Amino acid sequence: MKSYRKLLESKPTEGAAGPVFRITSTNLDRHKDRVLAIKAKGEEFRTPLLWNHDSWNPAIGYARCFREAGEWVMEPVFDGACDTSKMVAAKVKAGTLDQCSIRFVPCETEPVPNKDGGYDFPLVEVLEVSIVNIAGNQDAVRLRSAEAVDEDEEKKYRAAGLAFRAKVEGDLAELKAEVKKLHKLLPDEEEDDLEEEEQEQPEDTPEEEERESPEDEERDGAETPPDEEARDGAEAPPEEEPPAEEEQELSEGEPEDEEDMPEEEAKSLRAQVVKHLGFTSAQAKALSPNDLRGYVALLRG
Known part of the structure; x- marks a missing residue:
């Protein structure tokens, strides 16, 4: 199909004034045979x-055979x-x-049987x-008529193609502009990175993993010694909550740097405050760890 289109769009060879036929192709013909090359001196011959x-x-005239767009074609010249x-x-x-057809003989190399049941002819005369x-050969058909070589029409066709x-x-x-x-x-690359990081992080993170400090985990995990329970003969009283000052000391003991x-x-928390609280990436980056945790805690509260 590509070669057929190339022949239609190619500029006719100088001197071709009549209809033009393709005389063969490298495709299998109706007899399962295939002609791969034609022997010729130069790019044109008569037969x-x-x-x-x-x-x-x-004969009713002669066929002027020549190469065009990489294929062999012919212009019939009738003697009348x-x-x-x-x-x-x-x-x-x-x-x-x-349609047209060629009669040929193999030359230099004998035909080779092909897998389709026919023969491949490497070179023919x-x-x-x-x-x-x-x-x-189903490809040996008329490609264009005599009118197709009109120079004015060809110029119009090519001019229309260039304009398009x-x-x-x-x-x-x-x-492109x-x-x-x-x-x-579009946002700068840094904000794009934060958005990508936010997409990679799960939205709902357990509060216990984010907010509990090591001291809280140690305090919550403490149990009443068994000997005290046995000695008192009653359940241990609930542990009193530390005063506000002690809670402040615990919070002040959290890492600030x-x-x-x-x-x-840090990247995950920054992404959340940028998305949900309207901070810019620069503002989020300037927040301390405690501030980041505090803002995220507000979101989850």
């Missing part, structure tokens, strides 16, 4: 043009010297006949090209 491989009657030549030329012009009703390309490139440049404007409105709080915990 007899026949009707339907009828070699018992004179007989009724058959005139009839076939008229039907080609009318579009009734739009073309003996003649025929206009036919049904081609053995320029429009697309202009639209792309405008789109809009994208740059949008980038300026940034070094006393793990970096991962």
Whole structure:
């Protein structure tokens, strides 16, 4: 398909004034055979043009074969010297006949059986090209008509293509400019990092893991010695809560420096106050560990 499009879009070879046919391709034909290369001196050769491989009657003209867009194509030249030549030329012009076929012999290398049940021909010599009703190779079809080589039409087509390309490139440049404007409105990289860290951290963290100090854990884990229970013969009285001053001392004993709080915990707390309390990343970074814990405690209270 790509090669077919390339042939349609390619500039016709100088001197091609009539319809152009592809004469073969490297795809399997209807007989499961495949021609891989054509032997030729240079990029062009001539061979007899026949009707339907009828070699018992004179040729109806000649086929000018040449390379175009990497494939072998041919322009039929009808001599008009007989009724058959005139009839076939008229039907080609009318579009009734739009396929061709080559007769060839292998040269230099013998054909190789392929896995599809046919033969691959590494190199062949073309003996003649025929206009036919049904081609053995389904790719040996008419590519364009004589009108397609009109220079004015070709110029219009190419100018339209260039104009469309320029429009697309202009639209792309405008789109890139809009994208740059949008980038300026995005938060800085530091705030982006905080948002990413917040997405990685779970939203609901148990309060006990965040708020209890080592002293509280040690105090809560203390039990009444068994010998005192036995001696008093009654349950131990509930432990009295420490006065407010003692609670203040305990809270003042908590770590205040940034070094006393793990970096991962600090990042998590900063992300929460930025998201829920409206702090900027710079403000969140300036808060002490106690302030961070306090603000997070307010969120969870």
